[in-house]
Amino acid sequence: MPRGKYGVSEAVIRRLPKYYRYLKEMEKAEIQRVSSKELSQRMGLTASQIRQDFNCFGGFGQQGYGYNVTELRQEIKKILGLYRNYNVIIVGAGNLGQALANYSNFEKEGFFIKALFDINPRLIGMSIRGIEVLDIDQMEEFVKKEPIDIGVISTPKAKAQEVADLMIKCGIKSIWNFAPIDVEVPPDVVVENVHLSDSLYTLAFKMNNGS
Amino acid sequence: MPRGKYGVSEAVIRRLPKYYRYLKEMEKAEIQRVSSKELSQRMGLTASQIRQDFNCFGGFGQQGYGYNVTELRQEIKKILGLYRNYNVIIVGAGNLGQALANYSNFEKEGFFIKALFDINPRLIGMSIRGIEVLDIDQMEEFVKKEPIDIGVISTPKAKAQEVADLMIKCGIKSIWNFAPIDVEVPPDVVVENVHLSDSLYTLAFKMNNGS
Numbered sequence: 001m002p003r004g005k006y007g008v009s010e011a012v013i014r015r016l017p018k019y020y021r022y023l024k025e026m027e028k029a030e031i032q033r034v035s036s037k038e039l040s041q042r043m044g045l046t047a048s049q050i051r052q053d054f055n056c057f058g059g060f061g062q063q064g065y066g067y068n069v070t071e072l073r074q075e076i077k078k079i080l081g082l083y084r085n086y087n088v089i090i091v092g093a094g095n096l097g098q099a100l101a102n103y104s105n106f107e108k109e110g111f112f113i114k115a116l117f118d119i120n121p122r123l124i125g126m127s128i129r130g131i132e133v134l135d136i137d138q139m140e141e142f143v144k145k146e147p148i149d150i151g152v153i154s155t156p157k158a159k160a161q162e163v164a165d166l167m168i169k170c171g172i173k174s175i176w177n178f179a180p181i182d183v184e185v186p187p188d189v190v191v192e193n194v195h196l197s198d199s200l201y202t203l204a205f206k207m208n209n210g211s
Numbered sequence: 212m213p214r215g216k217y218g219v220s221e222a223v224i225r226r227l228p229k230y231y232r233y234l235k236e237m238e239k240a241e242i243q244r245v246s247s248k249e250l251s252q253r254m255g256l257t258a259s260q261i262r263q264d265f266n267c268f269g270g271f272g273q274q275g276y277g278y279n280v281t282e283l284r285q286e287i288k289k290i291l292g293l294y295r296n297y298n299v300i301i302v303g304a305g306n307l308g309q310a311l312a313n314y315s316n317f318e319k320e321g322f323f324i325k326a327l328f329d330i331n332p333r334l335i336g337m338s339i340r341g342i343e344v345l346d347i348d349q350m351e352e353f354v355k356k357e358p359i360d361i362g363v364i365s366t367p368k369a370k371a372q373e374v375a376d377l378m379i380k381c382g383i384k385s386i387w388n389f390a391p392i393d394v395e396v397p398p399d400v401v402v403e404n405v406h407l408s409d410s411l412y413t414l415a416f417k418m419n420n421g422s
Contacts, residue, residue, distance in 0.1 A: 006420060013416055017410075044393075095313055096306070106408070109412070150418075174418045192411070200387060200403070201227070204291055204292040206403065208292035
């Protein structure tokens with residue numbers, strides 16, 4: 001079901017970051033123009049798929065002439081909402097939380113991890129790239145002082161809903177959830193799930209079905 | 212483009228693990244039968260979507276009477292290919308690799324991590340839940356002795372293609388890639404990507420577009 005300002009489907013939304021990634025790579029390789037055909041070959045999509053996707057956003061170039069790589073990258077960056085900064089907290093400072101805190105790439109696109117939170121006394125007080133691990137009990141107070149846009153859940157499954165509820169209570173409207181459960185949230189809260197098992201089972205299916 | 216034995220689309224494939232996850236939860240809650248309507252409400256899909264999806268696999272129940280939860284769960288488990296074991300290695304034993312090695316849930320579904328590999332002498336020799344971190348130079352020999360079904364790439368981006376090439380050289384036909392790059396592989400190798408940045412940017416898009 002298409003929703004939101006652009007009224008585009010989930011499938012189109014999910015391709016946007018991929019376009020953005022490929023265009024960044026092409027810019028780095030100093031490629032200045034690209035046709036939908038070339039882009040489709042690089043990305044493993046069809047050219048008509050790409051043109052259809054871009055038409056959802058008004059189209060970005062002239063057919064036959066190709067797209068200006070930098071302009072297209074900038075347009076997609078704008079659509080994704082990456083021309084602003086996001087303050088992020090991570091709840092769950094185990095290996096996964098630490099791995100996420102260590103990804104300096106997120107900062108390059110404006111996602112700043114402000115703190116990690118945990119209940120484990122052995123983790124509280126640690127620091128990852130200068131980002132402190134705080135007691136979960138400090139979260140409410142922390143978020144009052146430093147407005148947080150995105151809450152990351154990297155706790156075990158059993159704690160995920162509780163953490164989501166706490167984030168929502170603190171006024172966080174966007175949740176990036178790594179726990180293998182679909183957390184329940186009110187309609188004004190956005191959740192993006194990374195279900196690792198789902199991805200692994202998809203791989204198993206593909207292995208077994210030659211797709 | 213529908214491919215493989217069942218000739219189903221990528222979108223359908225991606226919903227299978229989600230059905231599986233919900234059905235497991237329902238079984239745990241001792242729910243014995245479920246209609247497509249109930250299942251659709253739980254999963255945030257439409258009932259007709261669910262019936263369409265199931266029809267791709269011959270349909271699993273009688274309309275109006277509902278599905279037997281356990282039987283449906285077992286059918287989907289079979290389709291996913293989860294009635295066998297998979298031997299897995301992880302290349303890249305940093306936080307992410309360690310987080311993956313720590314997920315005991317994967318074992319419950321038959322995915323056994325046999326070793327981690329790294330180039331970092333500080334990590335080589337470590338052990339995570341009894342799984343050893345070995346020198347990447349030992350990988351070829353290791354895979355000769357212990358057939359490996361799935362190679363996980365949890366290295367930085369710059370090493371990912373090299374690692375994929377090495378895995379393929381060792382005869383590994385399925386790659387679960389966490390590096391933020393689409394690795395190039397021959398047609399007989401299956402790759403499933405977990406692009407964390409793509410997921411984060413999708414969240415940003417949804418935040419900004421109210422979808």
